[in-house]
Amino acid sequence: MNATMTAPALAATDRCDRCNAQAYVRVVLPGGSDLLFCSHHWNDHEGVLRPQAAEVVDETHRLLTPIASSPE
Numbered sequence: 355m356n357a358t359m360t361a362p363a364l365a366a367t368d369r370c371d372r373c374n375a376q377a378y379v380r381v382v383l384p385g386g387s388d389l390l391f392c393s394h395h396w397n398d399h400e401g402v403l404r405p406q407a408a409e410v411v412d413e414t415h416r417l418l419t420p421i422a423s424s425p426e
Contacts, residue, residue: 364413370395378416382409393417 368377370392377390381403391399393414404410 364390364411378412378414380409380411381407382411384408 364377364380366376368380368390369375370377371390372395373392375392375394378393379391379396381389381391383389383406386408389403396412396414
């Protein structure tokens with residue numbers, strides 16, 4: 355049986371390892387450990403980390419999704 359490991363989706367409780375803001379990117383390293391980044395810090399470190407990553411879960415598109423307004 356082949357098992358495929360995929361990183362879980364990011365939750366609001368996942369925090370950036372650099373600044374503690376909400377994380378929108380998870381970088382899984384070849385050894386299995388992961389790093390979490392807000393969009394700002396991901397932009398700063400993407401060029402170095404992406405080539406080394408086993409997997410990148412990038413949910414920064416969620417920052418552009420409008421929040422549904424509640425009925426008044």
